[in-house]
Amino acid sequence: VQLVESGGGLVQPGGSLRLSCAASGFTFSAYGMSWYRQAPGKERELVGYISNDGGETDYVDAVKGRFTISRDNAKNTGYLQMNSLKPEDTAVYYCNAYRTLRNYWGQGTQVTVSS
Numbered sequence: 433v434q435l436v437e438s439g440g441g442l443v444q445p446g447g448s449l450r451l452s453c454a455a456s457g458f459t460f461s462a463y464g465m466s467w468y469r470q471a472p473g474k475e476r477e478l479v480g481y482i483s484n485d486g487g488e489t490d491y492v493d494a495v496k497g498r499f500t501i502s503r504d505n506a507k508n509t510g511y512l513q514m515n516s517l518k519p520e521d522t523a524v525y526y527c528n529a530y531r532t533l534r535n536y537w538g539q540g541t542q543v544t545v546s547s
Contacts, residue, residue: 433457433536435527440541447517447545453510453527453538461485461505463531467512469523470540476526482510484531495521517545 439451453465466481480491482501489501498517503510510527524540 435538437538437541442544448515451512455508460508463529465510466528468526471523
């Protein structure tokens, strides 16, 4: 079982990034998917989630209207599109796949928003 995030990096305020989460070793389409982030010195927090079929999404207020979660089950990949990035979005971003009694995490990818 593996989740591998990619797409992080350094971006200026107001810029955009798209993170990817490639899944392998399990039936990705049977799992809901969430994105979390952890800023230095802070606890890991939920950013948003998407249902297993992509029909339902929700986000925390801090990113609503700026971030979009999507998935392509044919490619076993989830995405986090981040627009209008702010310095306070700086964090390590993690994807998480979940279902009853199953919970998998990626290793994280660093996103730094700075001029």
